[in-house]
Amino acid sequence: MSEKIPIGEKVLMKGNEAIGEAAVQACCDCYYGYPITPQNELTAYMSRRMIEEGRVFIQTESEIAAINMCYGSAAVGARSMTSSSSPGISLKQEGISYMASAQLPVFYVNVNRGGPGLGNISPAQSDYYQTTRGGGHGDYRVIAFAPSDVQELYDLTMLGFDLADKYRNPAMIQADGILGQMMEPLVLHEYKRPPDLPSKQPWRLGDPSTTDPLLVTSLVLNVTGMEERNLELQKKYDTITENETRFEEVGLDGADVVMVAYGTASRIAKSAMEVARAKGIKVGLFRPITIWPFPSARLNGLADRFDNFLVVEMSLGQMWEDVRLAVEGKAPVHVHGRTAGGIPQQADIVADLRKVLDAKPGEIVKNF
Amino acid sequence: MTQKIRCAGFGGQGIVLMGKLLAQAGMMDDKHTTFFPQYGAAMRGGTANCSVIVSDDAIASPMVEEPDVVLVMNGPSLDRFEPTVQPGGWIFYNTSLIDREVERKDVNVFKVAANSIAEEVGNARTANMVMLGAFAKKLGTVNLETLLGSLDVQMHGKSGKIMDMNREAMKRGAALIK
Amino acid sequence: MERVFTKPVAMKEPRTLYCPGCGHGVAHRLVAELIDEFGLRERAIGIAPVGCSVFADLYWNFDVISTAHGRAPAAATGMTRANPDCFVVSYQGDGDLAAIGTAEIIHAANRGENFVTVFVNNAIYGMTGGQMAPTTLVGQKSTTCQLGRDPAIMGHPIRVCELLQTLGGVAYIARGALESPKTIMKTKSYLRKAFEYALDRRGFTLVEMLSPCPTNWGMTPPQAMTWLRENMLDYYPLGVVRDVGAEEKAQKPVAA
Ligand SMILES: Cc1ncc(C[n+]2csc(CCOP(=O)(O)OP(=O)(O)O)c2C)c(N)n1
Numbered sequence: 024m025s026e027k028i029p030i031g032e033k034v035l036m037k038g039n040e041a042i043g044e045a046a047v048q049a050c051c052d053c054y055y056g057y058p059i060t061p062q063n064e065l066t067a068y069m070s071r072r073m074i075e076e077g078r079v080f081i082q083t084e085s086e087i088a089a090i091n092m093c094y095g096s097a098a099v100g101a102r103s104m105t106s107s108s109s110p111g112i113s114l115k116q117e118g119i120s121y122m123a124s125a126q127l128p129v130f131y132v133n134v135n136r137g138g139p140g141l142g143n144i145s146p147a148q149s150d151y152y153q154t155t156r157g158g159g160h161g162d163y164r165v166i167a168f169a170p171s172d173v174q175e176l177y178d179l180t181m182l183g184f185d186l187a188d189k190y191r192n193p194a195m196i197q198a199d200g201i202l203g204q205m206m207e208p209l210v211l212h213e214y215k216r217p218p219d220l221p222s223k224q225p226w227r228l229g230d231p232s233t234t235d236p237l238l239v240t241s242l243v244l245n246v247t248g249m250e251e252r253n254l255e256l257q258k259k260y261d262t263i264t265e266n267e268t269r270f271e272e273v274g275l276d277g278a279d280v281v282m283v284a285y286g287t288a289s290r291i292a293k294s295a296m297e298v299a300r301a302k303g304i305k306v307g308l309f310r311p312i313t314i315w316p317f318p319s320a321r322l323n324g325l326a327d328r329f330d331n332f333l334v335v336e337m338s339l340g341q342m343w344e345d346v347r348l349a350v351e352g353k354a355p356v357h358v359h360g361r362t363a364g365g366i367p368q369q370a371d372i373v374a375d376l377r378k379v380l381d382a383k384p385g386e387i388v389k390n391f
Numbered sequence: 392m393t394q395k396i397r398c399a400g401f402g403g404q405g406i407v408l409m410g411k412l413l414a415q416a417g418m419m420d421d422k423h424t425t426f427f428p429q430y431g432a433a434m435r436g437g438t439a440n441c442s443v444i445v446s447d448d449a450i451a452s453p454m455v456e457e458p459d460v461v462l463v464m465n466g467p468s469l470d471r472f473e474p475t476v477q478p479g480g481w482i483f484y485n486t487s488l489i490d491r492e493v494e495r496k497d498v499n500v501f502k503v504a505a506n507s508i509a510e511e512v513g514n515a516r517t518a519n520m521v522m523l524g525a526f527a528k529k530l531g532t533v534n535l536e537t538l539l540g541s542l543d544v545q546m547h548g549k550s551g552k553i554m555d556m557n558r559e560a561m562k563r564g565a566a567l568i569k
Numbered sequence: 570m571e572r573v574f575t576k577p578v579a580m581k582e583p584r585t586l587y588c589p590g591c592g593h594g595v596a597h598r599l600v601a602e603l604i605d606e607f608g609l610r611e612r613a614i615g616i617a618p619v620g621c622s623v624f625a626d627l628y629w630n631f632d633v634i635s636t637a638h639g640r641a642p643a644a645a646t647g648m649t650r651a652n653p654d655c656f657v658v659s660y661q662g663d664g665d666l667a668a669i670g671t672a673e674i675i676h677a678a679n680r681g682e683n684f685v686t687v688f689v690n691n692a693i694y695g696m697t698g699g700q701m702a703p704t705t706l707v708g709q710k711s712t713t714c715q716l717g718r719d720p721a722i723m724g725h726p727i728r729v730c731e732l733l734q735t736l737g738g739v740a741y742i743a744r745g746a747l748e749s750p751k752t753i754m755k756t757k758s759y760l761r762k763a764f765e766y767a768l769d770r771r772g773f774t775l776v777e778m779l780s781p782c783p784t785n786w787g788m789t790p791p792q793a794m795t796w797l798r799e800n801m802l803d804y805y806p807l808g809v810v811r812d813v814g815a816e817e818k819a820q821k822p823v824a825a
């Protein structure tokens with residue numbers, strides 16, 4: 024990228040860098056990060072752009088430090104951000120749990136790589152459980168976006184900051200190494216701050232305009248108090264589910280099989296869909312854009328109209344579980360899963376679509 | 392029209408830059424395009440490759456399983472990617488560093504003495520540009536003029552001398568096609 | 570014909586996949602030579618840290634464990650405490666030891682754990698592609714300090730040996746360099762001392778090795794050697810930083 028950012032224009036950009044520029048545009052005040060592949064370009068990008076803009080950038084000593092710096096910055100009302108990949112995100116989970124409990128906004132990015140353990144640096148979606156179940160300890164959720172192209176990485180980063188602030192809750196992007204590393208044209212939209220964002224003045228620390236002392240904490244020792252806080256959180260999560268569930272449907276009309284896939288897997292499924300249709304297989308695609316909140320209600324409705332679902336994911340049956348929960352047994356849910364750098368191949372998906380159509384009643388195609 | 396291209400060679404040959412230039416030119420020609428590099432530690436001193444898709448239609452999967460075209464800069468890459476090309480596809484290869492023939496009979500072959508030409512231009516490191524020029528002129532996937540223009544974006548900040556040499560190398564590659 | 574130079578038995582493969590001019594191969598070999606010299610191959614455990622040397626098991630011909638980023642000293646503690654007969658060589662890069670693993674190394678040193686630490690300082694994050702390390706010199710460029718390290722916002726390069734040497738559990742700390750045959754041989758003598766102390770269970774031992782990373786310094790191997798010599802040696806002086814054996818000797822009253 025050249026020094027001047029051509030806002031409003033179409034440019035060719037790497038996914039990781041598009042996230043960075045969106046954050047800069049969306050008035051991110053502080054970015055804290057620690058190197059890890061395959062998201063290094065994001066940290067490198069922020070090291071330059073945040074300092075150019077006179078904002079805060081720190082390459083931290085660890086992921087744990089980074090998320091706790093976010094905790095501090097968020098507590099004084101700043102828009103804070105961190106990013107990492109799977110092992111580093113695991114280390115951040117304690118801090119994220121604290122922020123969820125203290126109701127502090129933060130935006131973070133997980134460019135998934137192969138796991139478990141040190142795993143490998145290849146693309147994967149295998150942090151789905153961690154992402155959609157909160158990730159750390161306790162009864163909490165984070166708003167999780169699952170973009171599928173570079174434009175969406177940019178747009179949903181901006182939205183992520185806004186929703187984090189709006190609901191005083193962690194919000195994040197679940198991407199994979201392909202999305203992070205690929206380049207694609209995108210339009211660098213200008214950031215428009217939603218007019219209804221609540222002021223942080225009533226709760227941010229160190230603000231001279233609040234005279235009573237404030238407390239930010241995730242510790243509530245008395246039992247009723249902590250349970251009450253949890254119930255308050257649950258209410259908030261219900262509101263988020265109602266307002267912020269996002270998905271896309273492609274070519275569902277008359278489909279014999281509905282594929283369910285997100286992120287890069289959804290793009291491969293879309294290509295497979297074209298191949299399958301040319302072979303006379305009637306197939307459509309349902310793409311969750313938020314994986315928490317998960318579009319369960321919509322999928323449940325679709326299960327009344329469609330006979331078969333095939334989940335395509337770069338993990339081994341993690342989203343499969345959510346789709347099965349959503350359709351409540353109204354239709355069979357099949358699965359095609361690859362992981363840790365194994366990428367679903369179009370031909371294999373098409374073959375599985377055939378198997379799904381040929382399946383006997385009660386038979387589930389499980390390909391992994 | 393959709394064309395799936397893979398560029399391959401060893402680290403240091405400017406393979407990633409080849410892919411970025413193609414994607415940049417595709418975008419400037421108002422086509423849809425994606426670029427995906429092989430990434431990470433596996434690259435140390437070894438092979439490098441990247442894939443680019445240029446299409447008139449929106450691109451679903453950015454993954455290139457069976458390319459229509461491979462631009463091959465060294466021997467090990469030819470061994471690795473020759474079998475992956477679509478029947479009827481194209482193999483462009485660098486005869487300066489590869490002394491064997493392409494074995495497949497169901498693909499088109501175009502030979503480019505990329506390093507020799509680049510040395511004539513003044514720098515062997517522009518061999519990648521020679522290859523790109525030949526490819527663009529031969530198949531017209533991206534416009535040669537646009538490709539030359541894409542250098543200004545992707546090599547922004549490089550000295551005028553380096554830019555001139557790269558442009559010249561690209562033109563010399565294109566000149567292989569009469 | 571007489572063979573005068575062979576690979577150590579404790580080395581599987583003398584050729585490495587590291588970049589040309591990288592110091593890791595040399596550091597691995599020094600460890601392997603000393604494992605042979607002390608006859609420790611059967612009970613040795615090497616640590617392959619997170620970093621370019623994560624594949625140390627390809628080269629070391631003895632047991633190897635791969636540990637989480639920065640946690641090698643904790644894993645080494647676990648192994649030596651559970652089985653004091655193990656001889657553990659903990660091996661860490663500068664990001665691994667002096668950034669994410671700062672707590673672990675300080676507390677292992679403070680407790681005087683009986684394993685040897687090889688600390689490879691190449692002033693950069695190698696494996697992840699050249700980010701700033703805690704040991705990156707002021708003004709040195711990296712992908713996350715593209716204008717050069719500015720101590721006002723990024724802090725100062727950490728001198729690990731000097732930092733650790735004050736701790737109670739330390740037996741031996743020295744700094745060598747992998748920049749010429751002479752400094753390599755000297756570094757080996759430091760490491761030999763560390764092995765001896767660890768075998769005698771005298772406490773924490775660490776040998777820092779200043780090491781070139783031509784790839785991420787953006788240099789040829791010869792340029793990298795020169796850069797190391799001209800830039801790192803001033804800030805990271807070579808020599809023994811702490812040696813409790815020598816201190817004891819110095820304190821002993823001379824017999825009349
Ligand atoms: C928790 C965690 N964070 C980040 C990484 C990514 N990572 C891999 S190697 C490395 C740093 C390596 O640098 P250094 O320790 O200096 O060793 P070198 O590669 O230079 O030998 C990092 C940050 C990781 N694997 N795990």
Ligand code: SF4
Binds near residue numbers: 781
């Ligand atoms: S990147 Fe640096 S540390 Fe890693 S193998 Fe190459 S020279 Fe060695």
